[in-house]
Amino acid sequence: MTSSSDTAASPLPQQSSNVEWHGMKIDKTLRATSNGQKPCVLWFTGLSGAGKSTIADKLEQKLYQAGKRTYLLDGDNVRHGLNRDLGFSDDDRVENIRRIAEMSRLFVDAGLIVLVSFISPFRAEREMARALMEDGEFIEIYVDTPLTVCEERDPKGLYKKARAGEIKQFTGIDSAYEPPQDPEVVLKADRHGPDELADQIIGFLEERSYMMQWR
Amino acid sequence: MTSSSDTAASPLPQQSSNVEWHGMKIDKTLRATSNGQKPCVLWFTGLSGAGKSTIADKLEQKLYQAGKRTYLLDGDNVRHGLNRDLGFSDDDRVENIRRIAEMSRLFVDAGLIVLVSFISPFRAEREMARALMEDGEFIEIYVDTPLTVCEERDPKGLYKKARAGEIKQFTGIDSAYEPPQDPEVVLKADRHGPDELADQIIGFLEERSYMMQWR
Secondary structure, X not given: OXXXXXXXXXXXXXXXXXXXXXXXXXXXHHHHHHHOOOOEEEEEEOOOOOOHHHHHXXXXXXXXXXXXXXXXXXXHHHHOOOOOOOOOOHHHHHHHHHHHHHHHHHHHHOOOEEEEEOOOOOHXXXXXXXXXXXXOOEEEEEEXXXXXXXXXXXXXXXXXXXXOOOOOOXXXXXXXXXXXXXXXXXXXXXXXXXXXXXXXXXXXXXXXXXXXXXX | OOOOOOOOOOOOOOOOOOOOOOOOOOOHHHHXXXXXXXXXXXXXXXXXXXXXXXXHHHHHHHXXXXXXXXXXXXHHHHHOOOOOOOOOOHHHHHHHHHHHHHHHHHHHHOOOEEEEEOOOOOHHHHHHHHHHOOOOOEEEEEEOOOHHHHHHHOOOOHHHHHHOOOOXXXXXXXXXXXXXXXXXXXXXOOOOOHHHHHHHHHHHHHHOOOOOOOO
Protein backbone atom coordinates (compact mmCIF):
# COMPACT_ATOMS: atom_id res chain seq x y z
CA MET A 1 0.00 0.00 0.00
CA THR A 2 1.42 3.37 -0.90
CA SER A 3 1.36 6.29 1.44
CA SER A 4 -1.27 8.94 1.72
CA SER A 5 -0.64 11.65 -0.80
CA ASP A 6 -0.45 14.60 1.49
CA THR A 7 2.49 15.08 3.75
CA ALA A 8 1.78 15.97 7.33
CA ALA A 9 4.58 18.44 7.62
CA SER A 10 7.77 19.57 5.99
CA PRO A 11 11.28 20.16 7.28
CA LEU A 12 11.37 23.25 5.03
CA PRO A 13 8.59 25.48 6.35
CA GLN A 14 8.04 27.63 3.25
CA GLN A 15 8.54 25.17 0.46
CA SER A 16 6.63 22.15 -0.77
CA SER A 17 8.92 19.24 -0.08
CA ASN A 18 8.34 15.58 0.71
CA VAL A 19 5.93 15.68 -2.21
CA GLU A 20 6.26 13.32 -5.13
CA TRP A 21 4.19 13.42 -8.27
CA HIS A 22 1.66 10.70 -7.74
CA GLY A 23 1.21 8.35 -10.70
CA MET A 24 -2.55 8.28 -11.14
CA LYS A 25 -3.86 5.22 -12.89
CA ILE A 26 -6.73 7.02 -14.62
CA ASP A 27 -5.01 9.66 -16.71
CA LYS A 28 -5.75 12.46 -19.16
CA THR A 29 -5.59 10.17 -22.18
CA LEU A 30 -8.16 7.75 -20.73
CA ARG A 31 -10.47 10.63 -19.80
CA ALA A 32 -10.09 12.23 -23.22
CA THR A 33 -11.00 8.95 -24.86
CA SER A 34 -14.09 8.57 -22.67
CA ASN A 35 -15.16 12.08 -23.51
CA GLY A 36 -14.49 11.79 -27.25
CA GLN A 37 -12.47 14.98 -27.38
CA LYS A 38 -8.98 16.38 -27.09
CA PRO A 39 -8.92 18.39 -23.84
CA CYS A 40 -7.76 21.98 -24.25
CA VAL A 41 -8.07 25.51 -22.94
CA LEU A 42 -9.94 28.07 -25.01
CA TRP A 43 -8.50 31.28 -23.58
CA PHE A 44 -10.65 34.30 -24.49
CA THR A 45 -8.85 37.64 -24.20
CA GLY A 46 -10.05 41.11 -25.06
CA LEU A 47 -11.28 44.40 -23.66
CA SER A 48 -14.12 44.74 -21.18
CA GLY A 49 -17.32 44.72 -23.23
CA ALA A 50 -15.65 43.02 -26.20
CA GLY A 51 -18.09 40.11 -26.00
CA LYS A 52 -15.88 37.38 -24.53
CA SER A 53 -18.40 35.82 -22.15
CA THR A 54 -21.31 36.10 -24.56
CA ILE A 55 -19.36 34.20 -27.21
CA ALA A 56 -18.04 31.71 -24.65
CA ASP A 57 -21.59 31.01 -23.41
CA LYS A 58 -22.81 30.47 -26.95
CA LEU A 59 -19.87 28.22 -27.75
CA GLU A 60 -20.43 26.16 -24.61
CA GLN A 61 -24.05 25.58 -25.62
CA LYS A 62 -22.93 24.33 -29.02
CA LEU A 63 -20.28 22.07 -27.54
CA TYR A 64 -22.81 20.65 -25.09
CA GLN A 65 -25.19 19.93 -27.95
CA ALA A 66 -22.34 18.10 -29.69
CA GLY A 67 -21.92 15.91 -26.60
CA LYS A 68 -18.66 17.49 -25.48
CA ARG A 69 -17.61 17.96 -21.85
CA THR A 70 -16.78 21.55 -21.01
CA TYR A 71 -16.35 24.00 -18.18
CA LEU A 72 -16.28 27.78 -18.16
CA LEU A 73 -14.08 29.79 -15.83
CA ASP A 74 -14.74 33.50 -15.68
CA GLY A 75 -14.22 36.43 -13.41
CA ASP A 76 -17.43 35.76 -11.60
CA ASN A 77 -17.30 32.13 -10.57
CA VAL A 78 -13.58 32.42 -9.82
CA ARG A 79 -13.59 35.79 -8.07
CA HIS A 80 -16.45 34.66 -5.81
CA GLY A 81 -14.66 31.52 -4.69
CA LEU A 82 -11.08 30.43 -5.17
CA ASN A 83 -9.76 33.97 -5.69
CA ARG A 84 -12.00 35.79 -3.24
CA ASP A 85 -8.90 36.74 -1.23
CA LEU A 86 -7.47 38.69 -4.17
CA GLY A 87 -8.07 42.32 -5.03
CA PHE A 88 -6.97 44.35 -8.03
CA SER A 89 -3.43 45.38 -7.11
CA ASP A 90 -0.71 44.46 -9.61
CA ASP A 91 0.45 41.52 -7.48
CA ASP A 92 -3.08 40.26 -6.98
CA ARG A 93 -3.83 40.45 -10.70
CA VAL A 94 -0.78 38.36 -11.49
CA GLU A 95 -1.77 35.81 -8.82
CA ASN A 96 -5.35 35.81 -10.14
CA ILE A 97 -4.22 34.78 -13.62
CA ARG A 98 -1.66 32.31 -12.25
CA ARG A 99 -4.34 30.45 -10.30
CA ILE A 100 -6.73 30.49 -13.24
CA ALA A 101 -4.01 29.03 -15.44
CA GLU A 102 -3.17 26.32 -12.89
CA MET A 103 -6.84 25.50 -12.47
CA SER A 104 -7.26 25.30 -16.24
CA ARG A 105 -4.41 22.83 -16.33
CA LEU A 106 -6.22 20.60 -13.83
CA PHE A 107 -9.46 20.80 -15.80
CA VAL A 108 -7.58 19.81 -18.97
CA ASP A 109 -6.01 16.96 -17.00
CA ALA A 110 -9.58 16.00 -16.04
CA GLY A 111 -10.35 15.61 -19.76
CA LEU A 112 -12.47 18.71 -20.29
CA ILE A 113 -12.54 21.51 -22.84
CA VAL A 114 -12.10 24.55 -20.61
CA LEU A 115 -13.37 27.98 -21.65
CA VAL A 116 -11.54 30.79 -19.85
CA SER A 117 -12.94 34.29 -20.17
CA PHE A 118 -10.83 37.08 -18.71
CA ILE A 119 -9.58 40.41 -20.05
CA SER A 120 -6.03 39.12 -19.33
CA PRO A 121 -4.50 42.23 -20.86
CA PHE A 122 -0.82 41.33 -20.66
CA ARG A 123 1.09 39.10 -23.06
CA ALA A 124 3.36 37.84 -20.30
CA GLU A 125 0.49 36.40 -18.27
CA ARG A 126 -1.07 34.71 -21.29
CA GLU A 127 2.32 33.26 -22.21
CA MET A 128 2.67 32.00 -18.64
CA ALA A 129 -0.66 30.21 -18.99
CA ARG A 130 0.34 28.76 -22.36
CA ALA A 131 3.62 27.51 -20.94
CA LEU A 132 1.75 25.43 -18.33
CA MET A 133 0.00 23.39 -21.01
CA GLU A 134 1.28 20.80 -23.41
CA ASP A 135 1.68 21.61 -27.10
CA GLY A 136 -1.65 22.23 -28.76
CA GLU A 137 -3.58 22.47 -25.50
CA PHE A 138 -3.65 26.27 -25.28
CA ILE A 139 -5.86 28.04 -27.81
CA GLU A 140 -5.71 31.81 -27.56
CA ILE A 141 -8.86 33.49 -28.84
CA TYR A 142 -8.54 37.21 -29.37
CA VAL A 143 -11.92 38.91 -29.19
CA ASP A 144 -10.88 41.87 -31.29
CA THR A 145 -13.46 44.58 -30.69
CA PRO A 146 -12.35 48.21 -31.05
CA LEU A 147 -12.25 50.24 -27.85
CA THR A 148 -14.76 52.73 -29.26
CA VAL A 149 -17.28 49.93 -29.76
CA CYS A 150 -16.68 48.47 -26.27
CA GLU A 151 -17.02 51.90 -24.73
CA GLU A 152 -20.22 52.57 -26.64
CA ARG A 153 -21.69 49.25 -25.43
CA ASP A 154 -20.45 49.79 -21.86
CA PRO A 155 -22.82 47.14 -20.52
CA LYS A 156 -21.88 47.62 -16.87
CA GLY A 157 -21.25 51.36 -17.05
CA LEU A 158 -17.60 50.76 -16.18
CA TYR A 159 -16.12 52.84 -18.99
CA LYS A 160 -18.22 55.76 -17.87
CA LYS A 161 -16.91 55.36 -14.33
CA ALA A 162 -13.35 55.02 -15.63
CA ARG A 163 -13.66 58.22 -17.70
CA ALA A 164 -15.03 59.99 -14.63
CA GLY A 165 -12.00 58.86 -12.65
CA GLU A 166 -14.08 56.70 -10.33
CA ILE A 167 -12.21 53.56 -11.42
CA LYS A 168 -8.46 53.70 -11.77
CA GLN A 169 -6.25 51.58 -14.04
CA PHE A 170 -9.11 50.47 -16.22
CA THR A 171 -7.93 48.45 -19.20
CA GLY A 172 -8.09 50.49 -22.40
CA ILE A 173 -8.49 53.79 -20.55
CA ASP A 174 -5.55 54.26 -18.21
CA SER A 175 -4.08 50.75 -18.30
CA ALA A 176 -2.69 49.02 -21.38
CA TYR A 177 -4.20 46.14 -23.33
CA GLU A 178 -1.55 44.19 -25.22
CA PRO A 179 -3.16 42.42 -28.19
CA PRO A 180 -1.99 38.87 -28.89
CA GLN A 181 0.72 38.69 -31.56
CA ASP A 182 -0.05 35.23 -32.83
CA PRO A 183 -3.41 34.03 -31.47
CA GLU A 184 -4.89 30.78 -32.71
CA VAL A 185 -8.23 32.50 -33.42
CA VAL A 186 -9.18 36.14 -34.01
CA LEU A 187 -12.83 37.11 -33.69
CA LYS A 188 -14.14 40.36 -35.14
CA ALA A 189 -16.91 40.86 -32.62
CA ASP A 190 -17.93 44.25 -33.99
CA ARG A 191 -18.79 42.73 -37.37
CA HIS A 192 -20.35 39.37 -36.53
CA GLY A 193 -22.80 38.08 -33.93
CA PRO A 194 -21.94 35.64 -31.13
CA ASP A 195 -23.57 32.72 -32.91
CA GLU A 196 -21.45 33.14 -36.03
CA LEU A 197 -18.30 33.70 -33.97
CA ALA A 198 -18.94 30.57 -31.89
CA ASP A 199 -19.25 28.65 -35.17
CA GLN A 200 -15.91 30.05 -36.24
CA ILE A 201 -14.33 28.48 -33.14
CA ILE A 202 -16.17 25.20 -33.73
CA GLY A 203 -14.67 25.21 -37.24
CA PHE A 204 -11.20 25.62 -35.78
CA LEU A 205 -11.76 22.79 -33.28
CA GLU A 206 -13.12 20.45 -35.93
CA GLU A 207 -10.33 21.20 -38.38
CA ARG A 208 -7.69 20.46 -35.73
CA SER A 209 -9.44 17.30 -34.51
CA TYR A 210 -10.24 18.55 -31.01
CA MET A 211 -13.81 17.36 -31.31
CA MET A 212 -13.22 13.99 -32.92
CA GLN A 213 -12.91 10.75 -31.06
CA TRP A 214 -9.38 11.07 -29.87
CA ARG A 215 -6.75 8.91 -28.30
CA MET B 1 -24.58 41.50 -25.84
CA THR B 2 -23.58 41.17 -22.23
CA SER B 3 -20.35 42.44 -20.87
CA SER B 4 -17.12 40.59 -20.52
CA SER B 5 -17.05 38.70 -17.28
CA ASP B 6 -13.90 40.06 -15.79
CA THR B 7 -13.74 43.59 -14.55
CA ALA B 8 -10.79 45.61 -15.64
CA ALA B 9 -10.34 47.34 -12.33
CA SER B 10 -12.09 48.08 -9.11
CA PRO B 11 -12.74 51.27 -7.19
CA LEU B 12 -11.96 49.27 -4.04
CA PRO B 13 -8.38 48.11 -4.55
CA GLN B 14 -8.38 45.15 -2.14
CA GLN B 15 -11.84 43.75 -2.62
CA SER B 16 -13.63 41.98 -5.44
CA SER B 17 -16.31 44.43 -6.52
CA ASN B 18 -18.01 45.16 -9.83
CA VAL B 19 -18.41 41.40 -10.07
CA GLU B 20 -21.77 39.81 -10.64
CA TRP B 21 -22.48 36.11 -10.66
CA HIS B 22 -22.69 35.21 -14.30
CA GLY B 23 -25.68 33.07 -15.26
CA MET B 24 -24.15 30.29 -17.30
CA LYS B 25 -26.52 28.58 -19.68
CA ILE B 26 -24.92 25.14 -19.36
CA ASP B 27 -25.22 24.34 -15.68
CA LYS B 28 -24.43 21.62 -13.16
CA THR B 29 -27.73 19.82 -13.70
CA LEU B 30 -27.20 19.56 -17.46
CA ARG B 31 -23.65 18.33 -16.99
CA ALA B 32 -24.73 15.80 -14.36
CA THR B 33 -27.38 14.47 -16.74
CA SER B 34 -24.84 14.14 -19.56
CA ASN B 35 -22.49 12.28 -17.26
CA GLY B 36 -25.13 10.01 -15.77
CA GLN B 37 -24.13 10.76 -12.21
CA LYS B 38 -24.78 13.03 -9.27
CA PRO B 39 -21.65 15.18 -8.90
CA CYS B 40 -20.10 15.10 -5.44
CA VAL B 41 -16.88 15.34 -3.46
CA LEU B 42 -15.47 12.20 -1.89
CA TRP B 43 -13.26 13.72 0.80
CA PHE B 44 -10.74 11.19 2.13
CA THR B 45 -9.28 12.10 5.52
CA GLY B 46 -6.91 10.15 7.72
CA LEU B 47 -3.34 9.91 8.95
CA SER B 48 -0.29 9.82 6.71
CA GLY B 49 0.11 6.21 5.61
CA ALA B 50 -3.54 5.36 6.33
CA GLY B 51 -4.11 4.35 2.71
CA LYS B 52 -6.16 7.29 1.42
CA SER B 53 -4.58 7.61 -2.01
CA THR B 54 -4.32 3.89 -2.60
CA ILE B 55 -8.04 3.49 -1.95
CA ALA B 56 -8.87 6.62 -3.96
CA ASP B 57 -6.86 5.32 -6.93
CA LYS B 58 -8.61 1.97 -6.77
CA LEU B 59 -12.02 3.65 -6.48
CA GLU B 60 -11.29 5.91 -9.45
CA GLN B 61 -10.45 2.89 -11.58
CA LYS B 62 -13.76 1.27 -10.65
CA LEU B 63 -15.72 4.46 -11.35
CA TYR B 64 -13.98 4.81 -14.71
CA GLN B 65 -14.91 1.25 -15.59
CA ALA B 66 -18.52 2.10 -14.68
CA GLY B 67 -18.39 4.98 -17.18
CA LYS B 68 -18.33 7.72 -14.54
CA ARG B 69 -16.48 11.04 -14.90
CA THR B 70 -14.05 11.66 -12.05
CA TYR B 71 -11.06 13.67 -11.00
CA LEU B 72 -8.61 13.16 -8.17
CA LEU B 73 -7.05 16.03 -6.25
CA ASP B 74 -4.21 15.15 -3.94
CA GLY B 75 -1.22 16.74 -2.30
CA ASP B 76 0.94 16.06 -5.27
CA ASN B 77 -0.92 17.47 -8.24
CA VAL B 78 -2.15 20.43 -6.16
CA ARG B 79 1.08 21.21 -4.31
CA HIS B 80 3.05 21.19 -7.57
CA GLY B 81 0.71 23.65 -9.27
CA LEU B 82 -2.05 25.80 -7.86
CA ASN B 83 -0.67 25.75 -4.31
CA ARG B 84 3.01 25.82 -5.11
CA ASP B 85 3.25 29.20 -3.36
CA LEU B 86 2.16 27.69 -0.05
CA GLY B 87 4.36 26.14 2.60
CA PHE B 88 3.44 24.33 5.79
CA SER B 89 2.88 27.19 8.23
CA ASP B 90 -0.49 27.24 9.99
CA ASP B 91 -1.78 30.02 7.73
CA ASP B 92 -0.59 28.27 4.61
CA ARG B 93 -2.21 25.00 5.66
CA VAL B 94 -5.54 26.72 6.14
CA GLU B 95 -5.21 28.41 2.74
CA ASN B 96 -4.18 25.09 1.17
CA ILE B 97 -7.41 23.42 2.28
CA ARG B 98 -9.52 26.46 1.43
CA ARG B 99 -8.29 26.43 -2.16
CA ILE B 100 -8.76 22.68 -2.45
CA ALA B 101 -12.33 23.05 -1.20
CA GLU B 102 -13.06 25.90 -3.64
CA MET B 103 -11.54 23.91 -6.47
CA SER B 104 -13.61 20.88 -5.53
CA ARG B 105 -16.71 23.06 -5.71
CA LEU B 106 -15.82 24.04 -9.27
CA PHE B 107 -15.21 20.42 -10.27
CA VAL B 108 -18.59 19.46 -8.82
CA ASP B 109 -20.11 22.36 -10.73
CA ALA B 110 -18.42 20.89 -13.82
CA GLY B 111 -20.42 17.69 -13.23
CA LEU B 112 -17.64 15.45 -11.96
CA ILE B 113 -17.24 13.09 -9.01
CA VAL B 114 -14.19 14.56 -7.30
CA LEU B 115 -11.90 12.46 -5.12
CA VAL B 116 -9.95 14.57 -2.63
CA SER B 117 -7.15 12.89 -0.73
CA PHE B 118 -5.54 14.95 2.03
CA ILE B 119 -4.74 14.28 5.67
CA SER B 120 -6.93 17.32 6.48
CA PRO B 121 -6.52 16.74 10.22
CA PHE B 122 -8.82 19.44 11.57
CA ARG B 123 -12.59 19.25 11.86
CA ALA B 124 -12.97 22.98 11.24
CA GLU B 125 -11.33 22.81 7.82
CA ARG B 126 -13.39 19.81 6.75
CA GLU B 127 -16.54 21.56 7.93
CA MET B 128 -15.52 24.62 5.93
CA ALA B 129 -15.24 22.43 2.84
CA ARG B 130 -18.60 20.81 3.54
CA ALA B 131 -20.24 24.20 3.97
CA LEU B 132 -19.19 25.22 0.44
CA MET B 133 -21.19 22.39 -1.12
CA GLU B 134 -24.88 21.83 -1.46
CA ASP B 135 -26.65 19.24 0.68
CA GLY B 136 -25.54 15.72 -0.17
CA GLU B 137 -22.56 16.84 -2.25
CA PHE B 138 -19.93 16.39 0.45
CA ILE B 139 -19.12 12.81 1.40
CA GLU B 140 -16.58 12.53 4.19
CA ILE B 141 -14.65 9.28 4.09
CA TYR B 142 -12.66 8.53 7.21
CA VAL B 143 -9.79 6.19 6.49
CA ASP B 144 -9.54 4.88 10.02
CA THR B 145 -6.15 3.24 10.34
CA PRO B 146 -4.52 3.16 13.79
CA LEU B 147 -1.43 5.28 14.22
CA THR B 148 0.63 2.23 15.13
CA VAL B 149 -0.23 0.61 11.79
CA CYS B 150 0.51 3.80 9.83
CA GLU B 151 3.81 4.21 11.62
CA GLU B 152 4.74 0.60 10.98
CA ARG B 153 4.00 1.01 7.26
CA ASP B 154 5.78 4.40 7.08
CA PRO B 155 5.99 4.22 3.27
CA LYS B 156 7.93 7.48 2.87
CA GLY B 157 9.93 7.20 6.07
CA LEU B 158 8.23 10.34 7.39
CA TYR B 159 7.27 8.92 10.79
CA LYS B 160 10.86 7.93 11.36
CA LYS B 161 11.96 11.48 10.56
CA ALA B 162 9.24 12.91 12.79
CA ARG B 163 10.30 10.69 15.70
CA ALA B 164 13.89 11.80 15.15
CA GLY B 165 12.76 15.43 15.33
CA GLU B 166 13.70 16.10 11.70
CA ILE B 167 10.10 16.99 10.84
CA LYS B 168 8.12 19.19 13.19
CA GLN B 169 4.36 19.25 13.70
CA PHE B 170 3.81 15.93 12.04
CA THR B 171 0.18 14.78 12.27
CA GLY B 172 -0.21 12.01 14.84
CA ILE B 173 3.22 12.64 16.40
CA ASP B 174 3.37 16.23 17.58
CA SER B 175 0.30 17.64 15.85
CA ALA B 176 -3.27 16.52 16.43
CA TYR B 177 -5.51 14.52 14.14
CA GLU B 178 -9.18 15.16 14.88
CA PRO B 179 -11.24 12.17 13.71
CA PRO B 180 -14.55 12.94 11.99
CA GLN B 181 -17.52 12.77 14.36
CA ASP B 182 -20.14 11.84 11.82
CA PRO B 183 -18.49 10.82 8.54
CA GLU B 184 -20.59 9.40 5.73
CA VAL B 185 -18.21 6.44 5.35
CA VAL B 186 -15.69 4.83 7.70
CA LEU B 187 -13.07 2.52 6.23
CA LYS B 188 -11.12 0.12 8.42
CA ALA B 189 -7.98 0.09 6.32
CA ASP B 190 -6.03 -2.09 8.73
CA ARG B 191 -8.53 -4.93 8.32
CA HIS B 192 -9.48 -4.84 4.63
CA GLY B 193 -7.63 -4.33 1.38
CA PRO B 194 -8.06 -1.33 -0.94
CA ASP B 195 -10.17 -3.27 -3.42
CA GLU B 196 -12.73 -4.26 -0.78
CA LEU B 197 -12.74 -0.75 0.70
CA ALA B 198 -13.30 0.83 -2.72
CA ASP B 199 -16.27 -1.52 -3.16
CA GLN B 200 -17.62 -0.30 0.17
CA ILE B 201 -17.66 3.26 -1.20
CA ILE B 202 -19.22 2.09 -4.47
CA GLY B 203 -21.96 0.47 -2.36
CA PHE B 204 -22.59 3.76 -0.59
CA LEU B 205 -22.73 5.68 -3.90
CA GLU B 206 -25.11 3.16 -5.47
CA GLU B 207 -27.40 3.07 -2.46
CA ARG B 208 -27.68 6.86 -2.45
CA SER B 209 -28.17 7.11 -6.23
CA TYR B 210 -24.97 8.99 -6.99
CA MET B 211 -24.13 6.61 -9.80
CA MET B 212 -27.53 6.28 -11.40
CA GLN B 213 -28.76 8.33 -14.31
CA TRP B 214 -29.63 11.47 -12.46
CA ARG B 215 -31.45 14.71 -13.08
